[in-house]
Amino acid sequence: MTLLDRRGVSVSATSHAALERLETATDLFNGYFGDPIAAIDKALAEDPQFVMGYCFRAGVLATCTDKTLEAELRGSVEAGEALWRRANERERGHIAAARAWLDGDIPAAVERWSAVLLEVPRDSLALQFAHLGDFYLGQSSMLRDRVARVLPDWDEGVAGYGYVLGMHAFGLEETALYDQAEHTARRAVELNRRDPWAIHAGAHVMEMQGRQADGIRWLTERQDDWAIDNAFAFHNWWHLALYHLDLGDTGRVLELYDRAIRPRPSNVVLEMIDASALLWRLYLRGVDTGTRWHELAQAWAPTVEHGYYAFNDFHAMMAFVASGDERAAQTLLATLERRAAAGGTNGMMSREVGLPLCRALEAFGRGDHGRAVDLLQSVRCVAQRFGGSHAQRDIIHLTLVEAALRAGQGRLARSLVAERSAQKPTSPFNRALAIRAERAAAASREAGGHGLRAPDARQTKEAAFLS
Secondary structure (H helix, E strand, O other), X not given: OEEEOOOOOEEEOOOHHXXXXXXXXXXXXXXXXXXXXXXXXXXXXXXXXXHHHHHHHHHHHHOOOOHHHHHHHHHHHHHHHHOHHHOOHHHHHHHHHHHHHXXXXXXXXXXXXXXXXXXXXXXXXXXXXXXXXXXXXXXXXXXXXXXXXXXXXXXXXXXXXXXXXXXXXXXXXXXXXXXXXXXXXXXXXXXXXXOHHHHHHHHHHHHHOOOHHHHHHHHHOXXXXXXXXXXXXXXXXXXXXXXXXXXXXXXXXXXXXXXXXXOOOOOOHHHHHHHHHHHHHHHHOOOOOOOHHHHHHHHHHHHOOOOOOHHHHHHHHHHHHHHOOXXXXXXXXXXXXXXXXXXXXXXXXXXXXXXXXXXXXXXXXXOXXXXXXXXXXXXXXXXXXXOOOHHHHHHXXXXXXXXXXXXXXXXXXXXXXXXXXXXXXXXXXXXXXXXXXXXXXXXXXXXXXXXXXXXXXXXXXXHHHHO
């Protein structure tokens, strides 16, 4: 039996009730609200042969990038494959995509969802899964262009159009088309004020442009739309914290961390990533964060031998280094070395980006800042290969600057800060960093060499003062 969903897309289903459950789950997933897996499980309980239910389940679980969900992902993929003959071509494309992801080939998964979109451009699930895949692969232009391909088939009369605009807004932002991105994000929010991804796209624009006051206002005025019962809220709270961090209000940053970003211990990997990324920024500035690192390192500890996604491992290493857990750090490095020698998408990510970055963090923690500089320099221009946004990967540049300053490489630090200032000249933090870098460069000139000297105690204290 074939039915049509609200976008006119065919679905193999034996009941209208199952289709309605899918619509509910899709709405939840589009906005990251509630529990979409629980919603689709109700459909599967009513109709165990509902193919698209397993496709939905597999896509959501795959794009969580969490090793602890792998067994559940495998079950959904295999259940879908068992119903292959009942599935239509669109559904078979979804099953094949999820299988590729499960087998460790993320680019193949994304391309299979993309092939579905060529035939069914209003398949909002294939679009969202592929969009997230492009994000994890660091494919900035495809974050924009894959959505642009289907836009002619969407308009305000099609259910979920606002969510499509929100995805396009993020792709525009990641390719530095900031005016278009902001316009598109605002249009998406006009159509659907409860679109956290579109709100998030606007927050990215303001972060990249150094518009701290605008960003704070953008998020706080819409807080009730994105922060309630939302699985993505922690990330928008993280963006709010970044604005306050740029302004130097570390007290407010820690308050947001405790109240909204990590209000309680959690093993949700995506939440742990943002927690590490925020605390590491404070760590670089010499801010005392109390026992927060130790709690977070304990949460990361069970993942130390997973080697599931190098971007996650990079953030786990931050926690191990900052908390002084040398055993966990060394175990993670060994895991990454094994993954780097293996095949698959994550093998490439570990080899080309994750392993050198984690070695750099470990060296930084040991005080071998020159070694950290060398490793970070070697990978910074290819770091997009392990995914994340420009705002997230900025932590690599921040760590490189701080390593250069602490290694006494003042001329390098000055040139790196010039890069930052050219992009965000209004950033109070960049201005403070520029003062430190100028002093370090002057010291290098006075030394008459390349500035390869250890930092003195005064310089280390200035790092905390000026930040």
